[in-house]
Amino acid sequence: MGLQFKEPWFLLLLLPLIGFAVWMWRTKLQLLGTRKALAVGLRTTILLLLILSLSGIQWFVTLEQKAVYYVVDRSDSMQSSKAYEPWLKASTDAKAKDDQVGVISTGLDAIVERSLTPQSLNEFSFSGQINRQFSNLAQGLQLAGSMMPEQSTPRVVLLTDGNENVGDLLRQGKLLKDKGIPVDILPLPKSVKKDVSIDSLKLPDKLYQGEKYTLEIAIASTFAGTGELRIYEENQEISKQSVTVERGDNRFVLTSLAKEAGFHRYRAELYFAEDEQAENNISYAFSRVTGPPKVLVVEGVTGSSGNIESVLKSSFIGYEVIPPEMLSREMANYAAYDSIILNNVSATRISGPQMDMIETAVSSYGIGLMMLGGEDSYGMGGYFKTPIEKALPVYMDLQGKREIPSLGLILVIDRSGSMGGGKLELAKEAAMRTVELMREKDSVGVVAFDSTPWWVVEPQKLTDRKKVLEQIQSIQPAGGTEIFTAVDEAYQRMLKVEAQRKHIILLTDGQSATNQSYEQLTANMLKNNMTLSSVAVGEGSDVQLLESIAKMAKGRFYYTNDQSTLPAIFSREAVMMARTYIVDQPFIPALGQTVEWKGLLGDGVPKINAYVAVTPKETAEVALMSPEPDPLLARWQYGSGRSVAWTSDITGKWSADWIAWDRFSNVFSQIIKWTFPQFQASPFTLTSHLNGNEASLDIKSSLPGIQGDVQASITDDTLGKTELNLSPTAPGEYESKLAVQKPGVYLAKIDVKDATDKEKSLGSFTTGFVIPYSPEYKINPVDPTGKLKQLAELTGGRLLSLERPEEVFQGEVKPKRQSHDMAMPLLIVALLLWLLDIAVRRLSIPWERVAVLWTARSGRRLQPEPAAAAAGIERLRQRKRLAGLARPAGAASSDGATLLERGASAEVADAAASASAPAGAGAVQSSPRAGDGAPSMPPSAASNRAAGGPQPQAPAASEQTMNRLLAAKNRKRR
Known part of the structure; x- marks a missing residue:
């Protein structure tokens, strides 16, 4: 110290x-x-x-202590090597008492498993969660260097197999060297296991329809064997063959034919019985096949698309007709089409994720969308507030354009425990969406039930919509299931509701706890002009009972295994009850505002017998309209794509004159073609490459001197979307970084905006790129020992061995001062x-008096020494002489002098009495001191005062003299 x-x-x-x-x-x-x-x-x-x-x-x-951080590589390539765990514990047994040790785990990221502490690692175990798909050793070294204490001799021990694939190990080593922190390396051998992997899958990124092409597959293996190689195009197997591989690199070439136009995703998979690692057995590729346009027709009624098929055939437009249940659940598959036509399809048959994909295909990738009318389309189909409504140029509800009969609606919602896990949340969303469709003059009630009914919203006029929505949101799952009581309760309350149309919607995913007769209950409903529709959710619901209730109550029955369709079912029911959404009065459509289609429609069009009423959106172009006026044909630009709404049918039931019209095929083919992507040949090319978990996107222009702002919208298979702004790196060149967590195919929509005019587009195109599996799983024959040795030499560290764990704490300790x-x-x-x-x-404190008062208070008499008493008398005499010297000539009377002398004599007498008083005589009796401002009183005056006799009066001159003496005395004290 x-x-x-x-x-x-x-x-x-x-x-x-x-x-x-x-x-x-x-x-x-x-x-x-x-x-x-x-x-x-x-x-x-x-x-x-x-x-x-x-x-x-x-x-x-x-201080002479060491601070050692163990940085342990815990990526997947290290999982087979567990030799370092006992080595860690054995190495800390050799440390000194004051030495501190800590542990850091590193993968893609780094975390502190244990901070520095003098305790050994005998009881330590790894518990931190990290991303093990990558090895970022530099991240672990950086964290260790930032947490070293200044008062200790620092050291980092790195335990790794050297398979670095993210970061720069040597660059971080230079930073640690500057801080004076050496890095010791314990190189762990990478275990040899049987592993076969696909290093790459290659094919041309641009193909023409009907073109033959080759797929090149590069395979690496640590053993010789025979297995199976499968090739998939859009999840459809196009090749399956047996392959024999040798140890090392192997290459295979397959040929195929580009049959369908559009974007296509390819996948190669390996299956070997001896393979011990499956993460590297898959690889992806992506290509765009150029050919005639292709349209996807989704029909709600089987065989109802004959007329639209004839239009497409006559225009040499390729097409595919599917039911809504066959819609793809992968985003890349929608990029294979130029347009999607929904022909009288109910929203209850399209799941929420599929609607999201269609909306994304239109807004982000320029795919066209067209909806054809019918009894199951638009609002009648339950599209209110769905992603598809967002993409179309019309609203599904009627916004105050006509008188609609008042509606009384009660929702009977199962809230039993089985409705947890998302079902009840979607049921609540469905109920709230239904309430938003209703008007203020409508009445609504919501009853939730388990073993007993509970009124969430008492039947009431919809005057406070916000409060009703908040009450619906409060429903929580609990209890069992009793259906009859809840339906009967809804019926009884509906009797008191005043509305032109009364309807009950029952939703449950279970079976009733009691079996009671619903015949009489439904008969009473019909007698009082009520209807009931039922919704069965999942296989556990009583489908037979719910279907029979809906049939007896003249309602509709729905069964769904996809709970995401519940909002569409409820909103469809609310619209179906209004019944005025279908306008069935014949009319000749009037020409609207679309100038571009004036040549097609300006010479007159046939009459229409019926259509579904909708409301045009504010920025939509209405080409044809009814007398109401309602839009019959509307269009608009939505994001990168275009969409069209035709509110009548295409089967001839409502539009027989149109089907018989000689220009029908030409008109509708032009309308469909208008929805096709408007991308032109772009002067830009996109390339991508992977660096660790980060993808670099590079865009280059073939036109010299072009300048603009480049934006990219990246979408993965799960519809996760990332918006990027690409930074210019050179004239006509741009780049950006994208962090990725999983391999697969990514779609990219690139927009290039004019730098001077943000509204002007210089080019827009859609492409894709592939993210392969992590390099952590590659079969890498390169020996990383050289790089690890270079790191140790750079920082002044050592290469350690598994046989001598005590080496960690051997070596010189540099003393450090802790200030x-x-x-x-x-x-x-x-x-x-x-x-x-x-x-x-x-402050001037009379300590003698303080002592006297203290002893008096404590009940003891102060016993002064004789010498002290004599000294006190001498001090009094000195004060008297000083007072005499300070008195002006002739200013003091004989009375004043006498008074001073008496005061001095009294003080001397008190001091003498105190010196001669016996011990234990009680409290000290003292008279006031002259210096304290009160003159001593002569004995005769004291006796007169005690007897009540006359008191002597001092002359005024004497008082002045005394005051001057006291002032002089006080000055002397200071």
Whole structure:
């Protein structure tokens, strides 16, 4: 332990401090004795403390301890090597008592498993969660270097197989070298296992329809064997063959034919019985096949698309007709089409994720969308507030354009425990969407039931829509299932509702706890003009009972295994009850505002017998309209794509005259073609490559000198979307980084905007890129020992061995000082001493009297020494002489002198009496001192006062003289 100074030059102030202390001692004449010594000492001490604070005084201790952080590579390539765990514990047994050890785990990221502590690792176990698909050793070293204490000798021990695939190990080593932190390396051998992997799958990124192409598959293997290679195009197997591989690199070439136009995703998979690692057995590729346009027709009624098929055939447009249940659940598959036509399809048959994909295909990738009318389309199909409604140019509800009969609706919702896990949340969303469709004059009620019914919303007019929505949101799952009681309760309350149409919607995923007769209940409903529809969710529901209830109550029955369709079912029911959404009065459509289609429709069009009423959106173009006026044909631009709404049918039931019209095929083919992607040949090309878990996207322009702002919209297979702004790196070149967590095919829509006019597009195109599996799983024959040895030499570290764990704590320890600043404590002490200095100079405390009062209060008499009594008498005599010298000539009367002498005599008498009084005589009896401002009273005057006789009066001159004497006495005391 010792002292040190940050600014020792301030210690030179100690020399003038000594002179200043001497000067203070000689000039402090107004203070005497102890008070003077105390005042001078305090001031000197205060200045000394200030000088020491300015000099940065510190006390320090010398430490000789090591701080060692173990950085352990816990990526997947290390999972087979567990030899380091006992080595860790054995190495800490050799540490000194004060040495500290900590553990850091690293994969893609790094976390502290245990902070530095003197305890060994005998009881330690790994528990942190990290991404093991990558090895980022630099991240672990950086974390260890940032957490090293300054007072210890630092050291990092890296345990790894050297399979670095993210970051720069040597660059981080240079930073640690600058900090003086050596890195010891324990190279762990990578276990040899039987592994076969697909290194790459290659095919041309651009093909023409009907073109033959080759697929090149590069396979690496650590053993010789025979297995199976499968090739998939859009999840459809196009090749399956047996392959024999040798140890090392193998290459295979397959040929195929580009049959369908559009974007296509390819996947190669390997199956070997001896393979011990499956993560590297898959690879992806992506290509765009150029050919005639292709349309996907989704029909709600089988065989109802004959007329639209004839239109497509006559225009040489390829097409595919599927039911809605066959819609793809993978985003890449929608990119194979130029347009999607929904022909009288109910929203209840399209899941929520599929609607999201269709909406994304239109907005982000320019795929066209067209909806054809019918009894199951638009609002009648339940598309209110769905993603498809967002993409279409019309709203599904009627926004105050006509008188609709008032509706009384009660929702009976199962809230039993089995409705948890998302079902009840979607049921609540469905109920809220239904409430949003209703108007203020409608009545709504919501009853939730388990074993008993509970009114969430009492039947009421929809005057406070927000409150009703909040009450619906409060439903929570609990209890069993009892259906009849809840339906009967809804029926009884519906009797009191005043509405032109009354309807009940029952939703449950279970079976009723009791079996009661519903015949009488449904008969009473029909008698009172009520209907009921039922919705069965999942295989556990009583489908037979719910279907029979809906049939007896003249309603509709729905069964769904996809709970995401519940909102569409509820909104469809609400619209179906209004019934006025279908306008069945024949009319000749009027031409609207679309100038581009005036040549097609301007010469007159046939009549329409019926259509589904909708509301056009604010920015939509209405080409044909009804007398209401409602849109019959509307279009608009939605994001990168275009969409069209035709609100009549295409089967001839509502549009027979149109089907018979000789221009029908030409008109509808032009309308369909208008929805096709408007991408032109782009002067831009996109390339991508993977660096660890980060994909780099590079765009280059073939036109010289082009400038603009480039934006990219990236979508993965799960519809996860990432928006990127690409930064220019050179004229006509741009780049951006994208963090990826999983392999697969990614779609990219690139927009290039004019730098001077943001509304002007210089080019827009859709393409794709592939993210392969992590390089962590590659079969890498390169020996990483050289790189690890270079890191150790760079930082001054060592190469350790599994056989000698004690080497970690061998070596020189550099002593380090642990300093503690003393400036602030010294300043605090100086402040306290300054306050004491003020008290010493400003306060005069009669310590003799304090002692007398203290002993009197404690019941004891002070026993002065005779010498002390004599000294007291001598002091009184001196005061008397001084008072005589201070009196002006002729100013004191004989009475004043007598009074002073009497006071002095009385004080002397008191001192003598105190000296001669026996011990234990009780309280000390003393008369007032003359110096205290009250003159002593003669005995005769005292006796007269005690007897109540006349008191002597001192002349005014005597009082003045006494006051002057007292003032002189007080000055002398100070």
